[in-house]
Amino acid sequence: MGNVLILTEHQNGHLKKVSFELASKASELASHMGGEVQAVVIGSHVAGVSDLGKYGVKKIFTLFEASLEKYNTENYAAILSHIIQEHRPDIVLAVAGPMGKDLLPRVAARLKTGLMTDCTDLKMEGGKLVATRPIYAGKAFVDVKIPESTPQMATIRPNSFPIHERGGGAQVIPVVIPLGETRARMKEVVQGAHQGVDLTEAEVVVAGGRSLKSAENFKLLEELANVLGGAVGASRAAVDSGYVSHDIQVGQTGKTVNPKLYIACGISGAIQHLAGMRTSKVIVAINKDPEAPIFKKADYGIVEDLFRVVPLLTKELKKVLAE
Amino acid sequence: MKIGVLIKQVPDTATNIKIAANGAGIDPTGIKYVVSPYDEIAIEEGLKTKEKVGGEVVVVSLGPVRCVEAIRTGLAMGADKGIHIDDAGVVVDSYLTARILASVLEKENFDILFVGKQAADNDCAQVGPMVAEFLGWPQVTVVEKIELNEARSGAVVARRVGGGAKEIYDVSLPAVIAVEKGLNNPRYASLPGIMKAKSKPLTTLKAADLVGGEKARVEVTHYRLPPERPEGRILKGEAEQVVPELVRLLREEAKVI
Ligand SMILES: Cc1cc2nc3c(=O)[nH]c(=O)nc-3n(C[C@H](O)[C@H](O)[C@H](O)COP(=O)(O)OP(=O)(O)OC[C@H]3O[C@@H](n4cnc5c(N)ncnc54)[C@H](O)[C@@H]3O)c2cc1C
Numbered sequence: 001m002g003n004v005l006i007l008t009e010h011q012n013g014h015l016k017k018v019s020f021e022l023a024s025k026a027s028e029l030a031s032h033m034g035g036e037v038q039a040v041v042i043g044s045h046v047a048g049v050s051d052l053g054k055y056g057v058k059k060i061f062t063l064f065e066a067s068l069e070k071y072n073t074e075n076y077a078a079i080l081s082h083i084i085q086e087h088r089p090d091i092v093l094a095v096a097g098p099m100g101k102d103l104l105p106r107v108a109a110r111l112k113t114g115l116m117t118d119c120t121d122l123k124m125e126g127g128k129l130v131a132t133r134p135i136y137a138g139k140a141f142v143d144v145k146i147p148e149s150t151p152q153m154a155t156i157r158p159n160s161f162p163i164h165e166r167g168g169g170a171q172v173i174p175v176v177i178p179l180g181e182t183r184a185r186m187k188e189v190v191q192g193a194h195q196g197v198d199l200t201e202a203e204v205v206v207a208g209g210r211s212l213k214s215a216e217n218f219k220l221l222e223e224l225a226n227v228l229g230g231a232v233g234a235s236r237a238a239v240d241s242g243y244v245s246h247d248i249q250v251g252q253t254g255k256t257v258n259p260k261l262y263i264a265c266g267i268s269g270a271i272q273h274l275a276g277m278r279t280s281k282v283i284v285a286i287n288k289d290p291e292a293p294i295f296k297k298a299d300y301g302i303v304e305d306l307f308r309v310v311p312l313l314t315k316e317l318k319k320v321l322a323e
Numbered sequence: 324m325k326i327g328v329l330i331k332q333v334p335d336t337a338t339n340i341k342i343a344a345n346g347a348g349i350d351p352t353g354i355k356y357v358v359s360p361y362d363e364i365a366i367e368e369g370l371k372t373k374e375k376v377g378g379e380v381v382v383v384s385l386g387p388v389r390c391v392e393a394i395r396t397g398l399a400m401g402a403d404k405g406i407h408i409d410d411a412g413v414v415v416d417s418y419l420t421a422r423i424l425a426s427v428l429e430k431e432n433f434d435i436l437f438v439g440k441q442a443a444d445n446d447c448a449q450v451g452p453m454v455a456e457f458l459g460w461p462q463v464t465v466v467e468k469i470e471l472n473e474a475r476s477g478a479v480v481a482r483r484v485g486g487g488a489k490e491i492y493d494v495s496l497p498a499v500i501a502v503e504k505g506l507n508n509p510r511y512a513s514l515p516g517i518m519k520a521k522s523k524p525l526t527t528l529k530a531a532d533l534v535g536g537e538k539a540r541v542e543v544t545h546y547r548l549p550p551e552r553p554e555g556r557i558l559k560g561e562a563e564q565v566v567p568e569l570v571r572l573l574r575e576e577a578k579v580i
């Protein structure tokens with residue numbers, strides 16, 4: 001008893017970093033309960049799953065089948081529910097991303113238990129999982145728990161937990177579960193214009209606003225983001241002006257990001273924009289207007305024309321990071 | 324087609340949220356309530372679907388008496404009927420909300436159900452998939468495009484996922500479709516629409532009669548405001564000096580690069 005089960009995520013046949021974040025946090029929780037961490041990997045083929053052992057996972061249930069290459073709510077829900085019912089973990093954790101947000105509520109309903117979504121912190125209190133999650137787009141926070149039903153389920157916002165290597169190995173256990181016909185079938189994935197680092201998982205986000213004035217000028221931000229291995233984001237005003245697509249809008253009606261470093265370039269800092277980035281660990285604001293509200297939220301501010309500062313910053317970082 | 328739309332009434336997104344003095348909720352003083360932004364998109368899609376294929380649009384909302392206003396907004400936009408489930412005396416979470424809604428929806432025989440991607444108050448993004456599970460229907464969430472087939476027996480939908488990518492699904496109906504921004508631009512209620520809404524049918528049910536011995540699974544133990552960020556630092560001087568100083572601070576003080 002006291003086991004924690006995590007649903008891993010992978011891309012292009014490799015586990016994503018966020019899977020190791022989940023594993024690291026799960027092993028901390030499991031050690032409080034004297035239990036172990038178990039992981040589920042669903043897909044067609046994923047290399048290096050036993051790496052999860054380094055982060056404290058003891059058992060890895062794998063389901064590799066060509067038909068599972070593409071995500072499918074009904075099949076994935078059947079698999080996850082089956083594994084949970086068989087192994088009865090106390091806690092189930094997944095990533096609050098496109099898959100976890102679609103899948104976990106369905107599984108929670110099937111198992112007649114509760115789900116805490118998009119959590120930014122987890123701790124054990126009196127033998128129960130207590131999760132902290134933002135509400136009102138980050139304008140307030142709540143602590144929540146699932147006092148009676150099991151398992152206690154939660155989805156975790158990427159970049160919420162550090163990765164800890166603990167050493168140790170895991171047993172890989174292939175699982176076979178008969179799968180039926182499904183009524184929602186993914187036919188294809190159409191890739192977007194912004195490949196590379198996913199905005200919601202990026203450790204660094206460089207965001208631009210209306211002040212960028214054109215799609216062309218967003219290249220300046222891309223260059224800066226590339227030097228830092230980050231992703232580009234935008235305010236709604238930049239999206240509405242047609243400079244960039246809605247896919248990279250940050251804010252209440254866009255994406256929520258949780259990077260280590262958020263660089264806001266020519267963004268005023270409207271409440272709806274702050275909603276999408278306020279949990280960033282460090283915020284840098286570059287804005288001509290010393291009165292811009294973004295400076296109230298920024299750790300470091302530069303009152304200057306972004307068209308002067310951004311290229312200089314890219315150049316300086318290139319130099320410093322090459323050292 | 325019989326089209327259902329689930330809507331929730333939430334504080335306007337520009338509201339400054341305050342915590343109630345007893346810490347057990349948010350302070351409702353001065354809050355202006357609106358239809359949750361994604362649910363407006365759900366209503367619009369319901370109306371557009373009806374305009375294309377005929378049928379009726381029913382808006383359903385669970386919540387206190389004030390959410391009748393939200394239902395009236397939906398009716399004023401063009402929906403045909405409203406169902407209000409009064410939550411007096413019942414503490415709900417996403418699970419219980421979905422259970423109660425499903426018990427009502429089961430009897431309505433909808434062909435399609437539009438819901439918001441998430442409600443703009445608790446941001447849970449759970450009720451759609453949970454309702455789909457309780458009804459035994461398929462679901463597609465974060466939908467930014469939907470095209471019904473000729474026979475109205477299914478649809479091709481695009482679901483937005485990370486990095487600007489889209490997943491394209493074939494889904495058979497009935498299904499739950501959770502809508503994302505970009506799907507459409509919700510219309511405003513017209514003055515005649517607002518007048519007409521007053522005489523459209525609105526049924527009121529009581530959540531307490533529908534819980535069927537179930538209760539909320541998730542309990543909120545504490546509300547608080549986000550931690551204040553310490554006063555930031557404005558770096559002063561010429562850009563040529565300030566930029567290297569910023570890079571140094573990011574490395575040595577903040578340790579983020
Ligand atoms: C229901 C609703 C939902 C919303 N959702 C979102 C959302 O998800 N995300 C979002 O971002 N917004 C959202 N908004 C919009 C939000 O209220 C703001 O209008 C928007 O964030 C402003 O974008 P901006 O900062 O780019 O533009 P502006 O407010 O116009 O600010 C531009 C800033 O750039 C500065 N500037 C100009 N030129 C330069 C220069 N050369 N160098 C440096 N600085 C310069 C100016 O001083 C100014 O501060 C929403 C609004 C509503 C009502």
Ligand SMILES: Nc1ncnc2c1ncn2[C@@H]1O[C@H](COP(=O)(O)O)[C@@H](O)[C@H]1O
Pocket residue numbers: 329330331359361362365383384385386417420424437438439440441442443445446447448449450451
């Ligand atoms: N109380 C409610 N009444 C009607 N619909 C709701 C209610 N709560 C949530 N919904 C629907 O479910 C969606 C997701 O809500 P949530 O899971 O709370 O984020 C909303 O956008 C609504 O469409």
